[in-house]
Amino acid sequence: QKEVEQNSGPLSVPEGAIASLNCTYSDRGSQSFFWYRQYSGKSPELIMFIYSNGDKEDGRFTAQLNKASQYVSLLIRDSQPSDSATYLCAVKSQADRGSTLGRLYFGRGTQLTVWP
């Protein structure tokens, strides 16, 4: 069973602060990692993906990956009220005898609230 765990929320930060979202995964064979944002009543929206150890920056978002520690995080700088949403961590494992082709394993999500 491939587990993806996210830090339990809800997480509440003031506008302009840095929001830090964390995720751990159990399968060492995991190859790629995704962060989705889901607003209430909407479908998940892909905001970041990372495949290699280290940091990847895209605007106010930075994804960090440490495969040795089986840990991936998402930092949101200069948080805005519009960032208030549930953030889902998703992991894709290396194909294992054809049984994991294309499948994403999702964490339960962390609800983020950014207050003005």
Next chain:
Amino acid sequence: KAGVTQTPRYLIKTRGQQVTLSCSPISGHRSVSWYQQTPGQGLQFLFEYFSETQRNKGNFPGRFSGRQFSNSRSEMNVSTLELGDSALYLCASSLLSGSSYNEQFFGPGTRLTVL
């Protein structure tokens, strides 16, 4: 480029009925995956289709089935609906199947309510 489309957006059915949901992937994308999202279980993988073939299947009963057409559009069917099938059904589109370095993009979902 148009995104993933799903129809219908909302459905209300009664127990014992069956339902068919449709998904059109992003133009040029050939892989379609289906997920079920509920408050209790989160997002769970149902199945993946590529080149009209089911490539992967999650841990759901046989009442859940799907197919993919030659134009990459996909349908999923749930027979003998149960109350617990009430959920948001999401379709995700990606360019390839099986590649780890391959993003999936979700459609707006179909909200199914079983009474």
